[in-house]
Amino acid sequence: MHDVKTDAATGAAMDSAWSGGTPPFAMGSKKLGMWLFIVSDTLTFSVLLITYTYSRLTNPDWPKPFPMNPAIIFSTTMTVVLLASSLTMVMAVMAAQRNDRKAAVLWIIATMAGGLSFMGLHLREWFHLFEEGATITHNPWGTPQFGAVFFGITGMHMTHVLIGVIYLGIVATGYGRGKFSAEDVEVNGLYWHFVDLVWMFVFPLIYLMSVKY
Amino acid sequence: MNTNTHAEEAHAGASVGTNLAIWIGLVAITGLEVFLAYKQLQPTLMLTILVVLSLVKAAMIMSYFMHLKFEKFSLVLWLVPAMIFCICMMMIFFFPEAFRLLQLRPH
Numbered sequence: 506m507h508d509v510k511t512d513a514a515t516g517a518a519m520d521s522a523w524s525g526g527t528p529p530f531a532m533g534s535k536k537l538g539m540w541l542f543i544v545s546d547t548l549t550f551s552v553l554l555i556t557y558t559y560s561r562l563t564n565p566d567w568p569k570p571f572p573m574n575p576a577i578i579f580s581t582t583m584t585v586v587l588l589a590s591s592l593t594m595v596m597a598v599m600a601a602q603r604n605d606r607k608a609a610v611l612w613i614i615a616t617m618a619g620g621l622s623f624m625g626l627h628l629r630e631w632f633h634l635f636e637e638g639a640t641i642t643h644n645p646w647g648t649p650q651f652g653a654v655f656f657g658i659t660g661m662h663m664t665h666v667l668i669g670v671i672y673l674g675i676v677a678t679g680y681g682r683g684k685f686s687a688e689d690v691e692v693n694g695l696y697w698h699f700v701d702l703v704w705m706f707v708f709p710l711i712y713l714m715s716v717k718y
Numbered sequence: 719m720n721t722n723t724h725a726e727e728a729h730a731g732a733s734v735g736t737n738l739a740i741w742i743g744l745v746a747i748t749g750l751e752v753f754l755a756y757k758q759l760q761p762t763l764m765l766t767i768l769v770v771l772s773l774v775k776a777a778m779i780m781s782y783f784m785h786l787k788f789e790k791f792s793l794v795l796w797l798v799p800a801m802i803f804c805i806c807m808m809m810i811f812f813f814p815e816a817f818r819l820l821q822l823r824p825h
Contacts, residue, residue: 530793540793544801551805559816562761573756584748592741595783599734691785698783705775708748709768713755 539692543699546665550703553661554710557654561714568646569717570634580712583626584704590619591701594694601690606681609690613677616697620670627663631656655711662707665700672696732782740782747775 522529530537561567571577597612634655638645641652676693679685732740751771754764781787786794 530790530796532789532793540797544797547801548804548808552808555805555808555812558765559813562765563816563820577752577755581748581752585745588741588744588748591779591783592737595737596734599731602731695784698779701783702776702779705744705779706769706772709751709772710765713751713768714761714765716755716758718758 533688535688535692536695539695543695546699546703550658550661550706553658554706557658558710560648560650560654561710564648564650566647567715568639568644568648568651569715570637570639570644570646570651571712571715572717576630577712577716579626579630580708583623583630584708586619586626587623587701587704590616590623591698593619594697598687598691598694601680601687604687606683609687610677610681613673613680613690613693617670617673617677620666620673620697624663624666624670627659627666631659658707658711662700662703665703669697669700731785731788737782740778744775744778747771 528534528537571580593612593615597609597616600606600609600612639652639655641656643649644651672693676685676689680687680690751768754767759767
């Protein structure tokens with residue numbers, strides 16, 4: 506408090522975030538808004554994963570439809586693909602910050618390719634489960650809740666990936682044409698890394714907790 | 719001017735090498751998780767280890783890929799405790815009631 510300089514005429518504090526006129530977290534409103542969205546979406550996924558964990562541990566006949574080979578190897582590949590797309594997004598943000606528009610757009614396109622590959626692999630996994638008789642209300646292995654939980658949580662995540670790919674496409678186009686700034690790429694990056702972060706919980710909790718030996 | 723300097727500092731982030739090291743670390747932890755699944759641990763122990771490893775991965779992604787380590791610390795203080803508080807509240811209210819309902823389940 507003693508270090509705060511005051512304006513001689515008004516007595517108001519200067520050089521302080523509380524005096525107004527400066528962003529308190531030294532970032533733009535778009536980035537701050539994305540962080541707030543991420544916090545709220547974290548809570549949405551937390552609810553889904555907490556209730557899933559409860560169902561998983563309290564049902565002794567919880568289905569275990571994922572053999573190490575091929576299902577776990579397949580889902581591990583999906584995880585590495587999504588992680589790789591996060592790394593390409595980091596490169597896109599770094600390119601945008603040094604104002605290299607061409608490189609940034611190419612890295613964003615690489616990120617979109619990663620996202621689309623993840624979705625393709627995931628849909629293949631879904632169709633394989635459909636062929637085995639698993640639906641949202643029924644499965645041939647045990648507790649019927651499995652379908653609702655599996656398709657609900659992975660479907661919610663895949664919706665986020667799809668929205669992320671569309672969002673990346675819009676930002677790549679806008680940034681390439683000079684309409685968007687580096688901050689827009691960074692905010693897009695925050696969303697994409699969040700989608701990756703959620704999968705870091707979905708993959709072990711859904712797949713690795715239901716391995717068929 | 720002061721604000722611009724802060725913004726530039728915040729945007730500095732980690733180097734390509736550091737980000738690559740973080741990425742390799744994330745892949746390695748994923749590999750460890752798959753190895754644990756292969757070892758067939760008891761479900762509650764397995765769940766505990768997986769949640770801890772996932773939290774470590776989440777912290778790595780948030781700190782480096784999402785630049786939280788390089789933002790003003792007041793942002794971390796604003797976001798993270800509020801999020802943890804909300805998750806704790808959900809768990810405090812959800813589990814006792816859920817386990818009470820479980821005891822009412824017909825056998």
